[in-house]
Amino acid sequence: MNRQRWLTVLLALILFVSLASCHSAWQGTVVRPDGTPFLVDGRVLESLNDFAEEIDGEWAVPLERVLLEAGHGSVERLTVVETGGARHDFVWAAVADRAWWLDDGRIWIDGQGFTASHLEVGPAALLSQVQAHITDIGPTAAVALGLPAPTQATGQALATPAASHVLLLFLDGLGYVRYTEAQRDGLVPHLAALGEPLVGLTTYPPCTSVATASLLTGAPPAVHGADRRGIRQTEAETLFDVAAAAGLRIVAVEGEALAFNLRSAEMQLSGDRDGNGSTDDNVLANALAVLEGGMPDLFFVHFHGIDDAGHTYGPGAPEERATIRDVDVAVGQLIEALPSNTLILIFADHGMHRVDEEGRLGNHGHLIERDMFIPIFVVVK
Amino acid sequence: MRNTKIVSLVMIVLLAILLVTGLAGCGSGAPKVDWELKISGAVNKPLTLNYSDLVKMPQTDLKDILMERSLGEDTVGSWSGVSLEDILKQAEASSNLASVTALAADGYAIEISKDELQDAIVALKENGEWIATADEEHGPIRLVCPYTPANRWVFQLQEIQVNE
Numbered sequence: 322m323n324r325q326r327w328l329t330v331l332l333a334l335i336l337f338v339s340l341a342s343c344h345s346a347w348q349g350t351v352v353r354p355d356g357t358p359f360l361v362d363g364r365v366l367e368s369l370n371d372f373a374e375e376i377d378g379e380w381a382v383p384l385e386r387v388l389l390e391a392g393h394g395s396v397e398r399l400t401v402v403e404t405g406g407a408r409h410d411f412v413w414a415a416v417a418d419r420a421w422w423l424d425d426g427r428i429w430i431d432g433q434g435f436t437a438s439h440l441e442v443g444p445a446a447l448l449s450q451v452q453a454h455i456t457d458i459g460p461t462a463a464v465a466l467g468l469p470a471p472t473q474a475t476g477q478a479l480a481t482p483a484a485s486h487v488l489l490l491f492l493d494g495l496g497y498v499r500y501t502e503a504q505r506d507g508l509v510p511h512l513a514a515l516g517e518p519l520v521g522l523t524t525y526p527p528c529t530s531v532a533t534a535s536l537l538t539g540a541p542p543a544v545h546g547a548d549r550r551g552i553r554q555t556e557a558e559t560l561f562d563v564a565a566a567a568g569l570r571i572v573a574v575e576g577e578a579l580a581f582n583l584r585s586a587e588m589q590l591s592g593d594r595d596g597n598g599s600t601d602d603n604v605l606a607n608a609l610a611v612l613e614g615g616m617p618d619l620f621f622v623h624f625h626g627i628d629d630a631g632h633t634y635g636p637g638a639p640e641e642r643a644t645i646r647d648v649d650v651a652v653g654q655l656i657e658a659l660p661s662n663t664l665i666l667i668f669a670d671h672g673m674h675r676v677d678e679e680g681r682l683g684n685h686g687h688l689i690e691r692d693m694f695i696p697i698f699v700v701v702k
Numbered sequence: 703m704r705n706t707k708i709v710s711l712v713m714i715v716l717l718a719i720l721l722v723t724g725l726a727g728c729g730s731g732a733p734k735v736d737w738e739l740k741i742s743g744a745v746n747k748p749l750t751l752n753y754s755d756l757v758k759m760p761q762t763d764l765k766d767i768l769m770e771r772s773l774g775e776d777t778v779g780s781w782s783g784v785s786l787e788d789i790l791k792q793a794e795a796s797s798n799l800a801s802v803t804a805l806a807a808d809g810y811a812i813e814i815s816k817d818e819l820q821d822a823i824v825a826l827k828e829n830g831e832w833i834a835t836a837d838e839e840h841g842p843i844r845l846v847c848p849y850t851p852a853n854r855w856v857f858q859l860q861e862i863q864v865n866e
Contacts, residue, residue: 553810578853582809592801592813592865 347426350439351391358439359391366422372549374421381421381429385688388442389525394451395693398443401428401435409435414674417687445690447497452519453479453697455532458666459539459560461699462487465664466618468567471558474539479519479699484664489536489621490655492648493529494628494685496672497521497694499636499645508645511653512667518696523671526550527685527692529628532670533581537561547581550686554582561585561619569618574608576600576625586621599644601626605651612658622655624648631673635682636691659702667698732757732826735834735842739824743803743863746794753834753842759784762823770851781846783825790864798866804845807858813865814847814854822847824859833857 350358366373369382369390388396396413399420403409411420411430421429428435456476463470464478465487495503497520503509512518524535524542526549534547537559542548545557564571565585573586577593577600589611591603601624608622630644656665673683674691685692732754739756741749763782770776790799802819805811825846826833834842840857847854 554808577814578812579810584809588811590803590811590813592803592815594800594815594865596815596817 349422349426349428349437351387351393352439352441353392354394354442354444355392361387361391361422363424363426365390366424376421376423376429380424384420384422384428384430385417385525387422388440388688391442393442393444393688394522395445395448395690396442396688397445397690399430400441400443401430401437402439402441404436404438409433414687414689414691417689445693447520447690447694448522450520451522451694453521455521455523455535455668455670455695455697456539456541457521458489458536458668458697462489462560462619462664462666463539463563466564466567466569468563468569471537471539471560471563473544473557475541475544476539479697481664481699482701484662484701485618486616486660486663487619488655488659488663488665489619490652490665490667491621491623492627492652492667492669493623493625494631494671494673495645495648495669495696496685496691497669497696498691499631499672500669500696502637503642503645503649506642508642509649511649511656512698515665515667515698515700518667518698521668521695521697523669523693523695525688525693527671527687529580529670533583536668536670537581537583553579554584559585561621564619571619571621572611572617573621573623574604574611575623576604580623583621586619587617599626599629599647601644601648601651605654608655609658612655616660616663624651628673631683632681633683635675636673637675638682641683656702661702663702665698665700665702667696667700669695671695731832733832733834733842737834737842739843739859740861741789741793741795741864742861744796744799744866745790745864747792749789749793751789756784756824756826756843759788761826764821764823764825764846764848767846767848769855772851772853779829781823781825781829781844782827783823783843783846786819786822786824786845786862789824789862793864795864796866799864801865803863803865804854804856804859805861805863806856807860810856810858812854812856814850818847818850818854820847820849 349361353359369386372386373380373382399411401409416431419431428437460470460474460476460478465484504513523532534545534555538545538557545555562585571586573583574589589607591607593600626644630641634640671685672691673685676684735753737753739751761782762785765780801813801815803813825844843859845856845859
């Protein structure tokens with residue numbers, strides 16, 4: 322009888338231990354930017370469970386989320402090295418939206434499964450040239466106005482003299498790569514006249530709401546909490562909160578909709594009331610009207626047209642080129658109307674890459690050069 | 703004999719209690735929700751409607767309409783609620799209405815042009831269920847503009863400003 326009981330307890334223990342170690346049944350490695358290994362097992366995937374999706378009946382984490390965890394800021398190529406030694410090379414931009422790390426440990430790329438010993442990452446060429454981050458924008462504006470940076474900011478203030486006013490000029494969807502092409506093609510004379518922009522890196526995923534949270538809080542998504550599309554507000558302190566607490570006047574001129582909660586600012590939406598298919602002219606008119614009444618201490622102006630045209634027609638299409646030209650002219654007019662001693666920070670939230678999908682020819686949201694790099698202009702008028 | 707009587711009495715009392723609570727839950731069946739919708743801007747009579755006011759107003763159904771989402775797959779669903787036109791009439795909105803700005807409790811806001819407001823409702827139900835209980839995060843009331851993309855279907859709707 323006693324022996325039977327012991328046997329039962331022993332079996333239960335064995336079962337418990339084997340179940341508990343289920344997660345560690347497999348292990349893979351991503352080579353970090355510094356060459357050291359980043360170990361990936363069931364527990365690492367579980368920590369990314371919030372981002373998991375069901376792929377062919379299995380729970381899977383977008384591979385980009387794992388690459389990001391391993392410290393990669395932007396990816397050009399990925400090599401999957403199988404346990405048997407076979408190597409498979411991928412251009413990341415071509416497979417980023419179809420690449421997963423499955424719950425059972427396999428890598429799933431473009432419909433093919435691999436049992437990988439490790440993943441090697443070729444970084445985007447621009448990564449070695451990064452001069453600023455989107456999280457630097459909030460702290461830079463704060464320091465210029467003599468304010469403390471938002472409490473949870475990790476970004477650094479970029480070198481700039483103090484100014485009596487700050488303009489945050491937000492050009493939605495005009496990524497760094499696209500900007501350099503537009504400059505080469507002579508589409509942006511007003512922006513080009515301001516000098517070379519800094520090579521900036523946005524936060525992942527590269528989309529408007531996440532980037533807005535990052536630039537206003539000066540913090541990465543893991544801190545401000547808007548770590549995916551669809552989250553519209555943050556608990557973290559923003560530049561606007563800091564400025565409002567100091568009694569400054571903050572005005573935000575937006576397009577037809579707010580991509581993100583801009584609390585603490587006086588807000589003006591600019592719907593397409595004239596029905597010409599663009600809100601950029603409405604944004605410009607509202608922004609100029611604000612300036613006529615007096616430049617706010619902190620002025621936030623957001624042009625959406627380049628992003629809209631990029632999604633609809635694709636980067637490089639004639640309609641998108643025309644929109645870039647129009648926005649450049651609007652930027653020129655706005656700068657002209659600013660009072661002197663204004664710090665002007667012009668930046669994008671993300672870039673855009675070409676896709677061929679029903680209803681759209683451009684998109685963003687991946688850990689690739691065209692999406693992740695942004696121009697950041699720091700100019701004092 | 704006496705025991706049987708007591709049991710019957712208890713049963714009757716129990717049944718009566720059940721009946722009363724059952725009936726109390728009847729009527730509209732709407733959940734009790736603490737929520738207000740403000741109508742402001744270019745109106746003669748600024749309004750504040752609470753959730754139960756909206757429940758009592760005439761309800762309009764929008765059957766099998768497409769919801770064009772920017773995130774995820776498009777969906778087809780049925781919605782019911784109060785016609786926006788009725789609400790704007792009650793507030794005596796300006797006849798020069800050019801657009802409305804819809805504001806949500808989480809700070810989201812969007813300006814929606816007059817054309818896009820055709821057949822719009824302030825929805826209380828989605829696919830026959832109260833949004834307030836079935837999909838709390840997107841409720842309790844949601845602006846549904848049936849001919850526009852979902853960024854105009856403002857959930858957690860708190861205020862409608864009329865613009866001329």
